[in-house]
Amino acid sequence: MKLEDLILVSVDDHIIEPPDLFANHIPTKWLDRAPKLVYNPKSKVQAWSWEGGASFAPFLNAVVTLPKEEWGFDPSTLHEIRPAAYDVDLRVRDMDANGILSSMCFPSFPGFSGYFFARAEDKDLAYACLQAYNDWHIDEWCGRHPGRFIPLALPAIWDPELAAQEARRVARKGVTAIAFSEDPPAMGSPSIHSGEWDPFFAACADEGLTVAIHIGSAFSGDNPPFYGKDAPVDVNVTMPCWNSLSCAAHLLTSKVLLKFPDLRIALSEGGTSWIPGFLDRMERHYENQKWTGWDLGKLTPTELFRQHFLACFICDPSGLLLRDRIGIDNIACEVDYPHSDCTWPESPEEIWRHFELAQCSDAEIAKISHENALKWLRFDPFQSIPREQATVGALRDIAKDVDLRTRSKAEYQSDYEQQHGAIA
Amino acid sequence: MKLEDLILVSVDDHIIEPPDLFANHIPTKWLDRAPKLVYNPKSKVQAWSWEGGASFAPFLNAVVTLPKEEWGFDPSTLHEIRPAAYDVDLRVRDMDANGILSSMCFPSFPGFSGYFFARAEDKDLAYACLQAYNDWHIDEWCGRHPGRFIPLALPAIWDPELAAQEARRVARKGVTAIAFSEDPPAMGSPSIHSGEWDPFFAACADEGLTVAIHIGSAFSGDNPPFYGKDAPVDVNVTMPCWNSLSCAAHLLTSKVLLKFPDLRIALSEGGTSWIPGFLDRMERHYENQKWTGWDLGKLTPTELFRQHFLACFICDPSGLLLRDRIGIDNIACEVDYPHSDCTWPESPEEIWRHFELAQCSDAEIAKISHENALKWLRFDPFQSIPREQATVGALRDIAKDVDLRTRSKAEYQSDYEQQHGAIA
Numbered sequence: 001m002k003l004e005d006l007i008l009v010s011v012d013d014h015i016i017e018p019p020d021l022f023a024n025h026i027p028t029k030w031l032d033r034a035p036k037l038v039y040n041p042k043s044k045v046q047a048w049s050w051e052g053g054a055s056f057a058p059f060l061n062a063v064v065t066l067p068k069e070e071w072g073f074d075p076s077t078l079h080e081i082r083p084a085a086y087d088v089d090l091r092v093r094d095m096d097a098n099g100i101l102s103s104m105c106f107p108s109f110p111g112f113s114g115y116f117f118a119r120a121e122d123k124d125l126a127y128a129c130l131q132a133y134n135d136w137h138i139d140e141w142c143g144r145h146p147g148r149f150i151p152l153a154l155p156a157i158w159d160p161e162l163a164a165q166e167a168r169r170v171a172r173k174g175v176t177a178i179a180f181s182e183d184p185p186a187m188g189s190p191s192i193h194s195g196e197w198d199p200f201f202a203a204c205a206d207e208g209l210t211v212a213i214h215i216g217s218a219f220s221g222d223n224p225p226f227y228g229k230d231a232p233v234d235v236n237v238t239m240p241c242w243n244s245l246s247c248a249a250h251l252l253t254s255k256v257l258l259k260f261p262d263l264r265i266a267l268s269e270g271g272t273s274w275i276p277g278f279l280d281r282m283e284r285h286y287e288n289q290k291w292t293g294w295d296l297g298k299l300t301p302t303e304l305f306r307q308h309f310l311a312c313f314i315c316d317p318s319g320l321l322l323r324d325r326i327g328i329d330n331i332a333c334e335v336d337y338p339h340s341d342c343t344w345p346e347s348p349e350e351i352w353r354h355f356e357l358a359q360c361s362d363a364e365i366a367k368i369s370h371e372n373a374l375k376w377l378r379f380d381p382f383q384s385i386p387r388e389q390a391t392v393g394a395l396r397d398i399a400k401d402v403d404l405r406t407r408s409k410a411e412y413q414s415d416y417e418q419q420h421g422a423i424a
Numbered sequence: 425m426k427l428e429d430l431i432l433v434s435v436d437d438h439i440i441e442p443p444d445l446f447a448n449h450i451p452t453k454w455l456d457r458a459p460k461l462v463y464n465p466k467s468k469v470q471a472w473s474w475e476g477g478a479s480f481a482p483f484l485n486a487v488v489t490l491p492k493e494e495w496g497f498d499p500s501t502l503h504e505i506r507p508a509a510y511d512v513d514l515r516v517r518d519m520d521a522n523g524i525l526s527s528m529c530f531p532s533f534p535g536f537s538g539y540f541f542a543r544a545e546d547k548d549l550a551y552a553c554l555q556a557y558n559d560w561h562i563d564e565w566c567g568r569h570p571g572r573f574i575p576l577a578l579p580a581i582w583d584p585e586l587a588a589q590e591a592r593r594v595a596r597k598g599v600t601a602i603a604f605s606e607d608p609p610a611m612g613s614p615s616i617h618s619g620e621w622d623p624f625f626a627a628c629a630d631e632g633l634t635v636a637i638h639i640g641s642a643f644s645g646d647n648p649p650f651y652g653k654d655a656p657v658d659v660n661v662t663m664p665c666w667n668s669l670s671c672a673a674h675l676l677t678s679k680v681l682l683k684f685p686d687l688r689i690a691l692s693e694g695g696t697s698w699i700p701g702f703l704d705r706m707e708r709h710y711e712n713q714k715w716t717g718w719d720l721g722k723l724t725p726t727e728l729f730r731q732h733f734l735a736c737f738i739c740d741p742s743g744l745l746l747r748d749r750i751g752i753d754n755i756a757c758e759v760d761y762p763h764s765d766c767t768w769p770e771s772p773e774e775i776w777r778h779f780e781l782a783q784c785s786d787a788e789i790a791k792i793s794h795e796n797a798l799k800w801l802r803f804d805p806f807q808s809i810p811r812e813q814a815t816v817g818a819l820r821d822i823a824k825d826v827d828l829r830t831r832s833k834a835e836y837q838s839d840y841e842q843q844h845g846a847i848a
Binding site: 068069070071072185191193194227228229230231232233234235237238239241242245246249250253254271272273274276277278280281282284285288289290291292294315316317318319321322325340341 | 492493494495496609615617618651652653654655656657658659661662663665666669670673674677678695696697698700701702704705706708709712713714715716718739740741742743745746749764765
């Protein structure tokens, strides 16, 4: 196989939401009260605001093509960032330029499991806005370019029964993935051990929805990552990468997977390199510590893990080296566009280098690059796009004029103002 | 090389403290106020008690040779456990039976970084007891069998200046390792970033003391491991295994290692399998996120890690497979006697199996089995014990009569009462 023949599906990218997202999807009675992207001329910052408060991170780390010296936690306005972050037609062009066939996109201002919507006191309003968000995501963001986006719904994270209801609703619209929190108690919700989430997990298992748990999905303005008041920012930026480990430990040792043997979980941006040691540890613990009462019947912890978890990585050469200890059917790849960790526009080159380092076979490459993602997420892009048009080489061929250059925030803002007038 | 020719040094075992430990080492004026191992006839539990309160876990998980159905967090009295847990002469016999040349032993009732002593209001008393503990450990536990025990001192964890003073004192007695906490703020102490611990780190670097940071070294009765009120005990038992990851992230991104280039740190019971992915991540972060200001000069994060950290594992086949991505000079092995995770009496067989799985060369086996440990901990057992008497085969030859059988708590207690009379 050659790099040009790769078919790449990214199971983790991010939408930066455009200002008009609620306009076409929320019942008129709620429209005035829906979140709005508001510019504060004093602080020169935009934020999504409503009666539930302001968003924590509307443009979370959307720094793709900004010069590295302008990176940081967050740009301040939508106009300082690459328009493909929020414009789906441009996004598809950027996917073409990077050879990406299909992408699953997580939200930004709502938080990775929709916590923003939980913060309105009026829960009818909250649910109306959540539904509007999901409908916009499904019908507009994903609907405009068939085969290119794997729809990912948000749950009603404040209410397990309502989350189940929304899961069943979006499933009827053809959605096959729904987000969830890596740590519900950190958001003031019941834990996965409480049994209270069972209606939601039941709905996901019944309806064939993969539960996508992104690192940082328990973070919000109320619950920022915290590793000590004087810890370097490097600790705060790197440590959440291992949140999936603790999340997987909770799920694996819980009753949830035994109650719902069809439940599928994607550990989004969780990486893979920790998994071989995690499984070694869980096997040894299960074998040794019978007194705890953990009983998987005929399964081993590794078998249970492989039945339920899709491990997802942006860049994880050590994980690829030990792919046989993870499960060759349990690994998918990510781009993380437009965040600072994204590999755009050279995702194919980077993953190819790691495939070569790990001496992956063509069959293994096919599984990791797209087959596992499509199987776990029950998504078939080839209904819309013939295979020969789906490769890195074919997609890049139609995107030769995409501008890949680094541009400063000021340049993006100037472009925007020329097109749309001054920001207000 | 054959299994019998291995030389094995364990850099992590545990002492269960005998009742008379303070008797010979504390000034007479403090003797009455020193901690005492007290039996409560009502609860039938022994605990170390003094004016600072009672110990959290005096026999922490000391279950070696107990039948698995009697395992659990803790036996209740010293008499329910294998005497080699607290009797150093018997301990050496158990080391012989397991082919272990030398062992570094962490404390039990004081906590792995000596937090127990911090809890007395009278800090003169606290320091007197800490010194007595260290002197007992150095002179009695380690002193009776030259070459068999690598002395490990405890710091005055409540006071960085005093911790530095104690480090310099024990260094003069020939000690080359001192414990420290994986998370000082969790114990109410300043963080490593505050600069307040610099006098302690300076003393360790100057005096050639390796700082041994054991997983769980921030836990105590006041600060138990906590992963949610309804989490399975399996989560609480397994998750602390990755505490070293966060501890290493803090140290690696701190100013500490740059200020003290000679400082050596052992990540005790931290395992190794997370390290390749951790280093991949830190390299990528360092390369990408220049805005954070993390500046290692001419070093890379991996080079800095390899200069400062000894990674220590009990059982970690995935780590051995990627030893070249960790650093072949940075890995040492552990037995964890007498805890439930210990591999006694088959440590040589287990590690040999993993050496074979990873196809380690003889030179790599020599480094991991003992050379790295002895170099990092500056310990030379061969001054006392000739090499030909130091191998697994030679040690096991002199321990053929050691009783390896499983025995119940009741049997141990009955043996004890026959020898010493009823417990009081």
